[in-house]
Amino acid sequence: MYTLARTFGPLFLFVFLFIAVGCDAVSTQQESEDQNLSNEEIASQVEEAFGSQVTELQIREISVGEVTQELEAGETTLPFVTPENEVIEMTFRGRPANLRPDSVDTGILRETPDTLETVPLPEEQSYLLGELENTHRLGGVTILDDEETMLRGVLRHSDYGLSYIQSVNHVLQTDEYPNLHVIYNAEHTGDFEIGDGEVYSSQDADGEQQGHAKLNVDESASVVLDGDVDFYNADPNTVWRRQESLLLAAQIADGLIEPISSDTWRLDLSIAGQEVWVSGGPSTTNHGTLMNRLEDPSYYLLNSLSEKQMHLFLVGYDVNGLAGRAGGIGSPSGGWGGGSGDNHLFSEVLSRRSLHINRLVLTHEVGHLIGGHHGHSITSGCSGSMCGRSIMNHTITNAQEYFYSDANDEEISDVIDAVLP
Numbered sequence: 001m002y003t004l005a006r007t008f009g010p011l012f013l014f015v016f017l018f019i020a021v022g023c024d025a026v027s028t029q030q031e032s033e034d035q036n037l038s039n040e041e042i043a044s045q046v047e048e049a050f051g052s053q054v055t056e057l058q059i060r061e062i063s064v065g066e067v068t069q070e071l072e073a074g075e076t077t078l079p080f081v082t083p084e085n086e087v088i089e090m091t092f093r094g095r096p097a098n099l100r101p102d103s104v105d106t107g108i109l110r111e112t113p114d115t116l117e118t119v120p121l122p123e124e125q126s127y128l129l130g131e132l133e134n135t136h137r138l139g140g141v142t143i144l145d146d147e148e149t150m151l152r153g154v155l156r157h158s159d160y161g162l163s164y165i166q167s168v169n170h171v172l173q174t175d176e177y178p179n180l181h182v183i184y185n186a187e188h189t190g191d192f193e194i195g196d197g198e199v200y201s202s203q204d205a206d207g208e209q210q211g212h213a214k215l216n217v218d219e220s221a222s223v224v225l226d227g228d229v230d231f232y233n234a235d236p237n238t239v240w241r242r243q244e245s246l247l248l249a250a251q252i253a254d255g256l257i258e259p260i261s262s263d264t265w266r267l268d269l270s271i272a273g274q275e276v277w278v279s280g281g282p283s284t285t286n287h288g289t290l291m292n293r294l295e296d297p298s299y300y301l302l303n304s305l306s307e308k309q310m311h312l313f314l315v316g317y318d319v320n321g322l323a324g325r326a327g328g329i330g331s332p333s334g335g336w337g338g339g340s341g342d343n344h345l346f347s348e349v350l351s352r353r354s355l356h357i358n359r360l361v362l363t364h365e366v367g368h369l370i371g372g373h374h375g376h377s378i379t380s381g382c383s384g385s386m387c388g389r390s391i392m393n394h395t396i397t398n399a400q401e402y403f404y405s406d407a408n409d410e411e412i413s414d415v416i417d418a419v420l421p
Protein backbone atom coordinates (compact mmCIF):
# COMPACT_ATOMS: atom_id res chain seq x y z
CA MET A 1 0.00 0.00 0.00
CA TYR A 2 2.82 2.37 0.82
CA THR A 3 5.86 2.88 -1.28
CA LEU A 4 8.77 1.04 0.15
CA ALA A 5 11.94 3.00 0.41
CA ARG A 6 13.81 3.14 -2.83
CA THR A 7 17.01 2.60 -0.96
CA PHE A 8 15.79 -0.49 0.82
CA GLY A 9 18.07 -2.71 -1.27
CA PRO A 10 21.25 -0.91 -0.23
CA LEU A 11 19.85 -0.57 3.28
CA PHE A 12 19.46 -4.30 3.64
CA LEU A 13 22.93 -4.79 2.23
CA PHE A 14 24.19 -2.35 4.82
CA VAL A 15 22.31 -4.10 7.60
CA PHE A 16 23.71 -7.41 6.39
CA LEU A 17 27.26 -6.07 6.35
CA PHE A 18 26.73 -4.44 9.73
CA ILE A 19 25.54 -7.68 11.24
CA ALA A 20 28.29 -9.70 9.56
CA VAL A 21 30.99 -7.35 10.80
CA GLY A 22 29.42 -6.49 14.10
CA CYS A 23 28.77 -9.92 15.55
CA ASP A 24 31.40 -11.68 17.59
CA ALA A 25 30.24 -14.99 16.31
CA VAL A 26 30.41 -15.51 12.57
CA SER A 27 26.97 -14.97 11.10
CA THR A 28 25.86 -17.50 8.58
CA GLN A 29 24.31 -16.40 5.33
CA GLN A 30 21.07 -18.05 6.42
CA GLU A 31 20.87 -16.06 9.64
CA SER A 32 21.45 -12.83 7.80
CA GLU A 33 18.74 -13.62 5.30
CA ASP A 34 16.40 -14.32 8.19
CA GLN A 35 17.31 -10.95 9.63
CA ASN A 36 16.70 -9.28 6.26
CA LEU A 37 13.32 -10.89 5.88
CA SER A 38 12.47 -10.00 9.41
CA ASN A 39 13.43 -6.34 8.87
CA GLU A 40 11.20 -6.20 5.82
CA GLU A 41 8.36 -7.56 7.87
CA ILE A 42 9.09 -5.10 10.62
CA ALA A 43 9.00 -2.25 8.11
CA SER A 44 5.57 -3.29 6.91
CA GLN A 45 4.32 -3.70 10.47
CA VAL A 46 5.49 -0.20 11.31
CA GLU A 47 3.93 1.12 8.10
CA GLU A 48 0.68 -0.50 9.10
CA ALA A 49 0.85 0.99 12.61
CA PHE A 50 1.63 4.48 11.29
CA GLY A 51 -0.84 4.30 8.41
CA SER A 52 -1.02 7.54 6.48
CA GLN A 53 0.99 9.39 9.12
CA VAL A 54 4.27 8.31 7.51
CA THR A 55 4.44 7.43 3.82
CA GLU A 56 8.08 6.40 3.50
CA LEU A 57 10.31 5.11 6.23
CA GLN A 58 13.43 3.10 6.91
CA ILE A 59 14.28 0.58 9.59
CA ARG A 60 17.77 0.97 11.03
CA GLU A 61 19.70 -0.68 13.80
CA ILE A 62 21.12 1.94 16.14
CA SER A 63 23.32 0.67 18.92
CA VAL A 64 21.82 2.77 21.70
CA GLY A 65 24.50 1.67 24.15
CA GLU A 66 27.21 3.06 21.88
CA VAL A 67 25.24 6.24 21.24
CA THR A 68 24.83 6.71 25.00
CA GLN A 69 28.56 6.39 25.57
CA GLU A 70 29.27 8.79 22.72
CA LEU A 71 26.77 11.33 24.03
CA GLU A 72 28.33 11.16 27.45
CA ALA A 73 31.66 11.88 25.76
CA GLY A 74 30.10 14.84 23.94
CA GLU A 75 29.72 13.74 20.32
CA THR A 76 27.70 11.15 18.45
CA THR A 77 26.80 10.05 14.94
CA LEU A 78 23.21 9.22 14.03
CA PRO A 79 21.38 8.20 10.84
CA PHE A 80 19.41 10.99 9.18
CA VAL A 81 16.87 10.51 6.38
CA THR A 82 16.86 13.08 3.58
CA PRO A 83 13.72 14.15 1.69
CA GLU A 84 14.95 11.78 -1.04
CA ASN A 85 14.63 9.00 1.53
CA GLU A 86 18.34 8.37 1.58
CA VAL A 87 20.15 7.82 4.84
CA ILE A 88 23.20 9.90 5.69
CA GLU A 89 25.27 9.75 8.84
CA MET A 90 25.35 13.01 10.77
CA THR A 91 27.71 13.82 13.60
CA PHE A 92 26.48 16.07 16.38
CA ARG A 93 27.88 17.61 19.46
CA GLY A 94 25.68 16.55 22.36
CA ARG A 95 25.06 18.00 25.78
CA PRO A 96 22.64 17.04 28.55
CA ALA A 97 19.27 18.75 28.10
CA ASN A 98 18.85 19.20 31.88
CA LEU A 99 15.06 19.30 31.66
CA ARG A 100 14.55 18.96 35.38
CA PRO A 101 16.44 20.30 38.38
CA ASP A 102 18.14 17.89 40.78
CA SER A 103 15.45 18.68 43.36
CA VAL A 104 12.85 16.89 41.23
CA ASP A 105 13.98 13.35 41.88
CA THR A 106 10.84 11.32 42.56
CA GLY A 107 7.97 10.38 40.31
CA ILE A 108 4.49 9.60 41.58
CA LEU A 109 2.46 6.54 40.64
CA ARG A 110 -1.17 7.24 41.53
CA GLU A 111 -4.21 5.06 42.01
CA THR A 112 -6.34 6.81 44.57
CA PRO A 113 -5.51 9.54 47.09
CA ASP A 114 -4.94 6.73 49.58
CA THR A 115 -2.90 4.65 47.22
CA LEU A 116 0.17 6.17 45.73
CA GLU A 117 3.79 5.28 45.39
CA THR A 118 6.70 7.62 45.06
CA VAL A 119 9.56 6.16 43.07
CA PRO A 120 13.01 7.51 42.25
CA LEU A 121 13.10 9.08 38.81
CA PRO A 122 15.67 7.50 36.51
CA GLU A 123 18.71 9.53 35.66
CA GLU A 124 17.85 12.01 32.95
CA GLN A 125 19.02 10.79 29.55
CA SER A 126 17.94 13.55 27.21
CA TYR A 127 20.46 15.41 25.09
CA LEU A 128 20.43 18.51 22.98
CA LEU A 129 22.30 18.15 19.74
CA GLY A 130 24.18 20.87 17.93
CA GLU A 131 26.62 21.39 15.14
CA LEU A 132 30.22 20.61 15.84
CA GLU A 133 31.19 24.26 15.29
CA ASN A 134 28.54 25.94 17.41
CA THR A 135 25.80 25.26 19.90
CA HIS A 136 22.80 26.04 17.68
CA ARG A 137 20.16 23.46 18.42
CA LEU A 138 19.82 20.91 15.68
CA GLY A 139 17.80 18.42 17.60
CA GLY A 140 17.49 16.32 20.67
CA VAL A 141 17.35 12.67 21.62
CA THR A 142 16.30 10.69 24.67
CA ILE A 143 17.50 7.24 25.63
CA LEU A 144 14.23 5.76 26.82
CA ASP A 145 15.29 2.67 28.75
CA ASP A 146 17.99 1.78 31.26
CA GLU A 147 18.90 -1.24 29.13
CA GLU A 148 19.80 1.25 26.37
CA THR A 149 17.87 -0.32 23.51
CA MET A 150 15.40 2.46 22.66
CA LEU A 151 16.19 5.89 21.28
CA ARG A 152 13.79 8.65 20.34
CA GLY A 153 14.39 12.08 18.94
CA VAL A 154 14.36 14.58 16.14
CA LEU A 155 17.28 15.83 14.08
CA ARG A 156 17.58 18.77 11.75
CA HIS A 157 19.81 19.49 8.81
CA SER A 158 19.95 22.94 7.23
CA ASP A 159 19.32 21.51 3.74
CA TYR A 160 17.36 18.36 4.46
CA GLY A 161 14.94 19.49 7.16
CA LEU A 162 13.72 17.26 9.94
CA SER A 163 14.37 13.57 10.44
CA TYR A 164 12.80 11.53 13.23
CA ILE A 165 13.96 8.48 15.17
CA GLN A 166 11.51 6.22 17.03
CA SER A 167 11.97 2.86 18.68
CA VAL A 168 10.35 0.00 16.79
CA ASN A 169 9.63 -1.74 20.08
CA HIS A 170 7.65 1.21 21.34
CA VAL A 171 5.70 1.74 18.13
CA LEU A 172 4.80 -1.95 17.87
CA GLN A 173 4.39 -2.38 21.62
CA THR A 174 6.76 -5.32 21.85
CA ASP A 175 10.22 -6.08 23.20
CA GLU A 176 11.33 -8.25 20.28
CA TYR A 177 13.44 -5.72 18.44
CA PRO A 178 16.00 -4.06 20.70
CA ASN A 179 18.01 -1.34 18.95
CA LEU A 180 15.82 -1.37 15.86
CA HIS A 181 14.48 2.07 14.99
CA VAL A 182 12.17 3.57 12.43
CA ILE A 183 13.55 6.72 10.85
CA TYR A 184 11.80 9.06 8.42
CA ASN A 185 11.96 12.58 7.10
CA ALA A 186 9.18 15.08 7.86
CA GLU A 187 8.76 15.36 4.08
CA HIS A 188 7.20 11.90 4.18
CA THR A 189 4.49 12.61 6.71
CA GLY A 190 0.81 13.04 5.93
CA ASP A 191 -1.49 15.85 7.00
CA PHE A 192 -3.01 15.51 10.44
CA GLU A 193 -5.99 17.40 11.81
CA ILE A 194 -5.54 18.35 15.45
CA GLY A 195 -9.29 18.72 15.62
CA ASP A 196 -9.63 21.62 18.05
CA GLY A 197 -10.54 24.10 15.32
CA GLU A 198 -14.24 23.94 16.17
CA VAL A 199 -13.58 24.54 19.83
CA TYR A 200 -11.54 27.68 19.68
CA SER A 201 -12.45 30.43 17.31
CA SER A 202 -10.06 33.25 16.87
CA GLN A 203 -10.30 36.05 19.38
CA ASP A 204 -8.69 39.00 17.77
CA ALA A 205 -6.80 41.50 19.81
CA ASP A 206 -9.27 44.04 21.14
CA GLY A 207 -7.14 47.08 20.49
CA GLU A 208 -6.17 47.43 24.11
CA GLN A 209 -3.29 45.10 23.61
CA GLN A 210 -0.12 47.07 23.99
CA GLY A 211 2.17 44.56 22.39
CA HIS A 212 4.87 45.63 24.80
CA ALA A 213 6.97 42.65 24.02
CA LYS A 214 10.08 41.98 25.92
CA LEU A 215 12.63 39.27 25.77
CA ASN A 216 12.18 37.10 28.81
CA VAL A 217 15.67 35.71 28.67
CA ASP A 218 15.95 35.30 32.40
CA GLU A 219 12.45 34.04 33.02
CA SER A 220 11.52 30.46 33.39
CA ALA A 221 8.36 28.53 34.06
CA SER A 222 7.80 24.92 34.81
CA VAL A 223 5.49 22.10 33.89
CA VAL A 224 3.98 19.21 35.77
CA LEU A 225 4.01 16.20 33.49
CA ASP A 226 1.14 13.78 33.92
CA GLY A 227 -0.21 10.75 32.13
CA ASP A 228 -3.16 8.40 32.06
CA VAL A 229 -3.14 4.65 32.66
CA ASP A 230 -2.76 3.82 28.97
CA PHE A 231 0.24 6.10 28.72
CA TYR A 232 1.74 4.28 31.69
CA ASN A 233 0.85 0.81 30.45
CA ALA A 234 2.42 1.42 27.04
CA ASP A 235 5.70 0.70 28.86
CA PRO A 236 6.00 1.16 32.63
CA ASN A 237 9.80 0.98 32.35
CA THR A 238 10.07 4.05 30.17
CA VAL A 239 7.21 6.16 31.45
CA TRP A 240 9.28 9.00 32.96
CA ARG A 241 11.69 9.33 30.10
CA ARG A 242 8.84 9.23 27.59
CA GLN A 243 7.40 12.24 29.36
CA GLU A 244 10.77 13.97 29.18
CA SER A 245 11.23 13.02 25.55
CA LEU A 246 7.94 14.66 24.58
CA LEU A 247 8.80 17.89 26.36
CA LEU A 248 12.23 17.85 24.75
CA ALA A 249 10.74 17.17 21.32
CA ALA A 250 8.44 20.16 21.70
CA GLN A 251 11.33 22.38 22.73
CA ILE A 252 14.10 21.48 20.35
CA ALA A 253 14.89 21.66 16.67
CA ASP A 254 12.84 24.68 15.69
CA GLY A 255 12.75 25.86 19.29
CA LEU A 256 8.97 26.12 19.25
CA ILE A 257 8.35 26.65 22.92
CA GLU A 258 11.64 28.37 23.39
CA PRO A 259 12.04 30.11 20.04
CA ILE A 260 15.54 30.61 18.86
CA SER A 261 14.43 33.07 16.24
CA SER A 262 11.83 35.13 18.09
CA ASP A 263 13.01 38.49 19.24
CA THR A 264 9.92 39.01 21.39
CA TRP A 265 9.75 36.19 23.88
CA ARG A 266 11.45 33.15 25.17
CA LEU A 267 10.15 30.62 27.64
CA ASP A 268 12.34 28.12 29.45
CA LEU A 269 10.14 25.26 30.54
CA SER A 270 11.68 22.99 33.13
CA ILE A 271 10.02 20.03 34.83
CA ALA A 272 8.46 20.69 38.25
CA GLY A 273 7.01 17.24 38.76
CA GLN A 274 6.23 13.95 37.07
CA GLU A 275 3.14 11.90 37.84
CA VAL A 276 1.14 9.17 36.19
CA TRP A 277 -1.99 7.14 36.85
CA VAL A 278 -1.36 3.41 37.27
CA SER A 279 -5.05 2.67 37.74
CA GLY A 280 -8.15 4.81 37.83
CA GLY A 281 -7.71 8.35 36.58
CA PRO A 282 -9.26 9.94 33.51
CA SER A 283 -10.36 7.54 30.79
CA THR A 284 -13.19 9.38 29.10
CA THR A 285 -13.04 9.72 25.34
CA ASN A 286 -15.19 12.84 25.53
CA HIS A 287 -12.82 15.77 25.21
CA GLY A 288 -15.08 18.20 27.02
CA THR A 289 -15.49 15.87 29.98
CA LEU A 290 -11.78 15.15 30.00
CA MET A 291 -10.91 18.84 30.03
CA ASN A 292 -13.42 19.52 32.80
CA ARG A 293 -11.87 16.73 34.83
CA LEU A 294 -8.38 18.18 34.46
CA GLU A 295 -9.57 21.69 35.30
CA ASP A 296 -11.51 20.57 38.35
CA PRO A 297 -9.69 21.95 41.41
CA SER A 298 -10.16 18.56 43.04
CA TYR A 299 -8.29 16.78 40.23
CA TYR A 300 -5.85 14.57 42.02
CA LEU A 301 -2.40 15.97 41.37
CA LEU A 302 0.33 15.63 43.99
CA ASN A 303 2.26 18.59 42.65
CA SER A 304 0.06 21.59 43.30
CA LEU A 305 0.08 24.03 40.42
CA SER A 306 1.12 27.62 40.82
CA GLU A 307 0.09 30.28 38.33
CA LYS A 308 3.51 30.01 36.73
CA GLN A 309 3.18 26.32 36.11
CA MET A 310 1.39 24.28 33.50
CA HIS A 311 -0.14 20.85 33.75
CA LEU A 312 0.57 18.74 30.67
CA PHE A 313 -1.60 15.62 30.63
CA LEU A 314 -0.31 13.05 28.15
CA VAL A 315 -3.05 10.75 26.92
CA GLY A 316 -2.21 7.27 25.69
CA TYR A 317 -5.65 6.56 24.24
CA ASP A 318 -7.76 8.01 21.46
CA VAL A 319 -9.87 10.97 22.55
CA ASN A 320 -12.88 11.35 20.28
CA GLY A 321 -12.10 13.74 17.48
CA LEU A 322 -9.53 15.84 19.30
CA ALA A 323 -5.81 15.22 19.45
CA GLY A 324 -5.36 17.85 22.13
CA ARG A 325 -6.96 20.74 23.89
CA ALA A 326 -5.83 23.57 26.12
CA GLY A 327 -7.70 24.69 29.21
CA GLY A 328 -8.09 28.22 28.00
CA ILE A 329 -7.02 30.53 25.26
CA GLY A 330 -4.16 32.43 26.75
CA SER A 331 -4.47 36.13 27.25
CA PRO A 332 -3.28 38.41 30.03
CA SER A 333 -6.53 37.67 31.87
CA GLY A 334 -7.25 34.09 30.80
CA GLY A 335 -5.44 30.97 29.80
CA TRP A 336 -2.07 30.46 31.41
CA GLY A 337 -1.87 32.37 34.64
CA GLY A 338 -5.46 33.51 34.23
CA GLY A 339 -6.56 31.73 37.38
CA SER A 340 -6.72 28.18 38.57
CA GLY A 341 -8.29 25.89 36.06
CA ASP A 342 -6.67 27.42 33.02
CA ASN A 343 -3.21 25.95 33.23
CA HIS A 344 -4.14 22.54 31.92
CA LEU A 345 -3.89 20.83 28.58
CA PHE A 346 -4.15 17.33 27.27
CA SER A 347 -2.29 15.97 24.30
CA GLU A 348 -2.70 12.55 22.73
CA VAL A 349 0.59 10.69 22.53
CA LEU A 350 -0.38 7.29 21.22
CA SER A 351 2.50 4.81 20.85
CA ARG A 352 1.74 4.18 17.21
CA ARG A 353 1.61 7.84 16.37
CA SER A 354 4.53 9.55 14.69
CA LEU A 355 6.74 11.71 16.86
CA HIS A 356 6.23 14.41 14.23
CA ILE A 357 2.53 14.57 15.13
CA ASN A 358 2.99 14.05 18.87
CA ARG A 359 5.48 16.88 19.22
CA LEU A 360 3.54 19.34 17.08
CA VAL A 361 0.19 18.67 18.79
CA LEU A 362 1.81 19.20 22.18
CA THR A 363 3.50 22.39 21.01
CA HIS A 364 0.26 23.64 19.43
CA GLU A 365 -1.66 23.14 22.68
CA VAL A 366 1.05 24.81 24.75
CA GLY A 367 0.78 27.59 22.18
CA HIS A 368 -2.93 27.99 22.98
CA LEU A 369 -2.24 27.99 26.71
CA ILE A 370 0.27 30.81 26.43
CA GLY A 371 -1.71 33.00 24.07
CA GLY A 372 -1.62 31.61 20.53
CA HIS A 373 -4.75 31.67 18.36
CA HIS A 374 -5.72 29.88 15.18
CA GLY A 375 -6.86 33.23 13.85
CA HIS A 376 -3.34 34.57 13.94
CA SER A 377 -1.80 31.63 12.19
CA ILE A 378 -0.74 31.86 8.60
CA THR A 379 -0.55 29.02 6.14
CA SER A 380 3.00 29.54 5.08
CA GLY A 381 5.52 32.27 4.89
CA CYS A 382 8.30 33.66 6.93
CA SER A 383 8.58 34.94 10.45
CA GLY A 384 11.89 36.44 11.36
CA SER A 385 14.52 34.16 9.93
CA MET A 386 12.17 31.19 9.89
CA CYS A 387 10.24 30.16 6.81
CA GLY A 388 7.67 27.41 6.94
CA ARG A 389 4.31 26.93 8.57
CA SER A 390 2.65 28.57 11.52
CA ILE A 391 2.31 26.17 14.44
CA MET A 392 -1.12 27.55 15.36
CA ASN A 393 -2.70 26.15 12.22
CA HIS A 394 -4.89 23.26 13.31
CA THR A 395 -3.65 21.03 10.52
CA ILE A 396 -0.18 19.57 10.84
CA THR A 397 1.53 19.11 7.51
CA ASN A 398 4.88 17.84 6.30
CA ALA A 399 6.42 21.29 6.66
CA GLN A 400 10.08 21.14 7.64
CA GLU A 401 9.93 24.41 9.56
CA TYR A 402 7.32 25.63 12.02
CA PHE A 403 7.05 28.98 13.74
CA TYR A 404 4.70 31.24 15.69
CA SER A 405 3.41 34.04 13.47
CA ASP A 406 4.35 37.59 14.38
CA ALA A 407 0.79 38.20 15.64
CA ASN A 408 0.93 35.12 17.86
CA ASP A 409 4.41 36.12 19.00
CA GLU A 410 2.93 39.39 20.23
CA GLU A 411 0.03 37.73 22.03
CA ILE A 412 2.26 35.13 23.64
CA SER A 413 4.67 37.81 24.70
CA ASP A 414 1.82 39.67 26.44
CA VAL A 415 0.76 36.53 28.29
CA ILE A 416 4.30 35.78 29.38
CA ASP A 417 4.71 39.35 30.56
CA ALA A 418 1.47 39.08 32.52
CA VAL A 419 2.33 35.78 34.16
CA LEU A 420 6.04 36.01 34.76
CA PRO A 421 7.49 38.85 36.83
Ligand SMILES: [Zn+2]
Pocket (backbone or CB within 6 Å): 194, 196, 197, 200, 364, 368, 374, 392, 393, 394
Ligand atom coordinates in the same frame (compact mmCIF):
# COMPACT_ATOMS: atom_id res chain seq x y z
ZN1 LIG B 1 -5.78 24.64 18.21
